[in-house]
Amino acid sequence: MKAIGVLTSGGDAPGMNACVRAVVKSGIAAGLKVFGIQDGYQGLIEGRMAELTYLDVNNIIQLGGTILGTARSKEFMTVEGRKKAIDSLNENHIEGLVLIGGDGTFAGGAALSKEMNIPVIGIPGTIDNDISGTEFTIGYDTCLNTVIDAVDKIRDTATSHHRVFFVEVMGRNSGYIALNAAIASGAESVLIPEQVTDIVALADSIKHQNKGVRSSIIIVAEGDDGGGALEIMQKISPLLPGYDLRHSVLGHIQRGGKPSATDRILATRMGAFAVDQLLKGRNNVVVGVVSDELITTPIGATSTSSADKSAEKLSLLGAMLTKG
Ligand code: F6P
Numbered sequence: 001m002k003a004i005g006v007l008t009s010g011g012d013a014p015g016m017n018a019c020v021r022a023v024v025k026s027g028i029a030a031g032l033k034v035f036g037i038q039d040g041y042q043g044l045i046e047g048r049m050a051e052l053t054y055l056d057v058n059n060i061i062q063l064g065g066t067i068l069g070t071a072r073s074k075e076f077m078t079v080e081g082r083k084k085a086i087d088s089l090n091e092n093h094i095e096g097l098v099l100i101g102g103d104g105t106f107a108g109g110a111a112l113s114k115e116m117n118i119p120v121i122g123i124p125g126t127i128d129n130d131i132s133g134t135e136f137t138i139g140y141d142t143c144l145n146t147v148i149d150a151v152d153k154i155r156d157t158a159t160s161h162h163r164v165f166f167v168e169v170m171g172r173n174s175g176y177i178a179l180n181a182a183i184a185s186g187a188e189s190v191l192i193p194e195q196v197t198d199i200v201a202l203a204d205s206i207k208h209q210n211k212g213v214r215s216s217i218i219i220v221a222e223g224d225d226g227g228g229a230l231e232i233m234q235k236i237s238p239l240l241p242g243y244d245l246r247h248s249v250l251g252h253i254q255r256g257g258k259p260s261a262t263d264r265i266l267a268t269r270m271g272a273f274a275v276d277q278l279l280k281g282r283n284n285v286v287v288g289v290v291s292d293e294l295i296t297t298p299i300g301a302t303s304t305s306s307a308d309k310s311a312e313k314l315s316l317l318g319a320m321l322t323k324g
Pocket of ligand 1: 011126127128170171172222255
């Protein structure tokens with residue numbers, strides 16, 4: 001193997017740059033040419049790529065987003081789109097790919113690998129932490145810290161004005177961000193897609209929280225079956241007469257910013273490991289971390305995962321409540 005490509009695809013996540021840097025530096029150290037592909041699979045289809053040097057990836061470990069750019073390419077989902085991608089890989093003599101992203105990214109890589117017989121290694125990069133085969137994805141730790149920082153600030157207003165805030169966080173169909181942000185911010189309640197939401201029970205619990213001071217934080221996962229923060233607030237409002245209710249959608253601030261030390265280290269380890277796995281002839285696997293050990297899982301065996309141990313964590317939240 002003489003040349004490999006690296007791309008970032010799907011939603012950007014803090015730590016993606018640290019991972020690109022690790023792939024480039026360890027690839028060059030192993031005697032490979034490393035091509036950075038722009039804007040994920042769309043850039044691959046359009047042949048937008050360039051060989052990266054050590055200098056190109058200096059001073060990017062601390063940057064949020066992805067210097068390569070990212071996209072969710074519809075064209076790549078078609079056989080015709082992938083044919084164009086294969087042509088551009090052949091033109092640049094690229095013999096292996098490192099794909100940083102989520103499940104959609106890996107599924108696309110598996111299809112490409114089958115049609116072209118090129119080895120691909122996936123690295124989980126998403127704030128959602130919703131990839132099975134790893135305990136942590138790149139970007140999740142930074143995102144959690146961003147969320148708890150925002151909730152701490154909202155808590156100031158909630159307490160001062162005796163308000164109940166419904167704070168919506170990202171996570172797509174998974175409640176990892178919501179559940180762990182709720183524990184870490186001392187939220188009074190959390191609504192996650194993995195549990196059926198009972199509005200009446202939630203209203204009852206709000207009434208009995210915090211010794212009647214009428215100030216609570218309810219974290220709402222965006223994929224919750226009861227709806228987003230605004231919808232939940234509207235549904236619960238008639239059940240909470242006299243309460244001052246507000247909602248706040250944290251949005252894309254959760255995806256940006258400098259990666260935490262944890263994400264930088266995870267991204268660096270995973271990037272170097274992915275190159276090592278390519279050089280060892282591995283194909284069609286996703287890198288993961290379990291009990292601090294780097295492992296691989298076959299791409300077909302990874303799937304979107306749900307918030308684990310939610311029953312234990314939800315009961316922990318309940319036990320932490322100050323009741324009236
Ligand atoms: O997968 C990351 C994520 O931020 C999800 O949490 C969210 O549902 C989605 O991407 C938002 O995507 P977009 O930035 O395309 O609106």
